[in-house]
Amino acid sequence: MTVLMIGIALALPGTxxxxxxxxxxxxxxxxxxxxxSVFLKTEVSAEQAQALARRLAGRQDLESVxxxxxxxxxxELRAETGFAEAxxxxxxxxxxxxxxxxxxxxxxxxxxxEGLREALSALPETDLVxxxxxxxxxxxxxxxVGERAALVLASALAMGVLLVIGNTIRLEIENCRPEIVIMxxxxxxxxxxxxxxxxxxxxxxxxxxxxxxxxxxLARWLMQAPVSQxxxxxxxDFVLVGLGPAAQGVLLGGSLLLGLAGSWIxxxxxxxxxxxx
Amino acid sequence: MIRCDQVSKRYAESGExxxxxxxxxxxxxxxxxxxPSGAGKSTLLKLIACLxxxxxxxxxxxxxxxxxxxxxxxxxxxxxxxxxxQDHRLLMDRSVFDNVALPLVVAGLGAQEVARRxxxxxxxxxxxxxxxxxxxxLSGGEQQRxxxxxxxVGRPPLLVADEPTGNLxxxxxxxxMGLFARFNQVGVTLLIASHDLALISTLPYRTLTxxxxxxxxDTHATQITSPETPLNA
Numbered sequence: 001m002t003v004l005m006i007g008i009a010l011a012l013p014g015t016x017x018x019x020x021x022x023x024x025x026x027x028x029x030x031x032x033x034x035x036x037s038v039f040l041k042t043e044v045s046a047e048q049a050q051a052l053a054r055r056l057a058g059r060q061d062l063e064s065v066x067x068x069x070x071x072x073x074x075x076e077l078r079a080e081t082g083f084a085e086a087x088x089x090x091x092x093x094x095x096x097x098x099x100x101x102x103x104x105x106x107x108x109x110x111x112x113x114e115g116l117r118e119a120l121s122a123l124p125e126t127d128l129v130x131x132x133x134x135x136x137x138x139x140x141x142x143x144x145v146g147e148r149a150a151l152v153l154a155s156a157l158a159m160g161v162l163l164v165i166g167n168t169i170r171l172e173i174e175n176c177r178p179e180i181v182i183m184x185x186x187x188x189x190x191x192x193x194x195x196x197x198x199x200x201x202x203x204x205x206x207x208x209x210x211x212x213x214x215x216x217x218l219a220r221w222l223m224q225a226p227v228s229q230x231x232x233x234x235x236x237d238f239v240l241v242g243l244g245p246a247a248q249g250v251l252l253g254g255s256l257l258l259g260l261a262g263s264w265i266x267x268x269x270x271x272x273x274x275x276x277x
Numbered sequence: 278m279i280r281c282d283q284v285s286k287r288y289a290e291s292g293e294x295x296x297x298x299x300x301x302x303x304x305x306x307x308x309x310x311x312x313p314s315g316a317g318k319s320t321l322l323k324l325i326a327c328l329x330x331x332x333x334x335x336x337x338x339x340x341x342x343x344x345x346x347x348x349x350x351x352x353x354x355x356x357x358x359x360x361x362x363q364d365h366r367l368l369m370d371r372s373v374f375d376n377v378a379l380p381l382v383v384a385g386l387g388a389q390e391v392a393r394r395x396x397x398x399x400x401x402x403x404x405x406x407x408x409x410x411x412x413x414x415l416s417g418g419e420q421q422r423x424x425x426x427x428x429x430v431g432r433p434p435l436l437v438a439d440e441p442t443g444n445l446x447x448x449x450x451x452x453x454m455g456l457f458a459r460f461n462q463v464g465v466t467l468l469i470a471s472h473d474l475a476l477i478s479t480l481p482y483r484t485l486t487x488x489x490x491x492x493x494x495d496t497h498a499t500q501i502t503s504p505e506t507p508l509n510a
Contacts, residue, residue: 178368179368182366183379183383184355186355186431187354187356187383187384188352188383189349190352192352192383192385275328
């Protein structure tokens, strides 16, 4: 019962952590598609566009610069959209040169990104700058909120776990009261009497941690099939990740520590109250 | 072995239970402690075993100042004082062997040494064949002897007994006193609280009488002229 309660209490923040971890991975996938598109004015010539692309490639804050000529863009439009017939009707290519830029560390600083956008807009060749990165930034923000929520939840529930273990140990001490009194009378040291209760707390913590691990693994297993189906609808292949070795260590180590701390507090408070008389 | 110097014990509920008590018991003595209920007999025994602390005065047991023992020292002091209770204070869910072994187990002795000493103690009280029984299966006299075995198993130089014959019929009471006399013959100091004056008066031992926390009589063994029947006859 105690083990199950501890398991559930620890599994809640653990599951939230796994959720944010998966969302982060999903976000990483999107980052590579996120880019800045600079539409150049139609009167800009091929030479001018290429010169600009070379100039921008030298900038420190850009990771890559790809020049998309109007012919290529038109072909893509013809191939990928349902406008093939409409495109056939066109006598001249209305599309401008487009520079597809990928900024460096573009998710870290909204201010530097805004500066980059202004610099690009100020170029005489530029007609329009379109950023696809803003919503990814917001997404990252949501993930950070989720991570923080997991941490806050974990702290609150850790207190709960301490109380659950402390209370279980207190009941155990009450059950053993006659035995403790007799042991004290015949000369048992405090340490000798304390030891089995500390072990008990450690066991509760460890088993609770394993229970939490099991519950998280179960949740992941239950979620995998529907997530795969959803991913398939987007032509994607997405495998849910679990806690990872570091978080598993934190979960198990933390639960052992909580077990020991909970029983220690309880033992310190309640054993001192038992005196032979 | 025991020296009380102006020892007082005051409880919040019942007031002064021991009142400037002075007494001295030499090593190797066997002494009865008697007096009416509430005279402070049990309290004095608890002070000696350091189950309670004196409110004032100095109590020396085997040279240790009991009032000044630190929390760490108390368990080691208690191992040097075998305590026997009227209600035996046995663990009913453990075997006789486990009950008697408890003082040795808490002292951290090895299993072989524990088994050897427990058998020796049970042999002394005549319960060697009952080591696997549970206390409920034993008679009152047998339970009391288990309690005595537990008190002597650690070979303490001092035994204190609180009404050890209170629940026993005269024949069993006499048997228990005979056990104590045997321990005394091998050098153990004994202090036995009892209000069984009929029994005590027939025995050739020093008797201290307490009343309202004060020592009112100290009858020495020599003053008893003719014990009806010697205990070890």
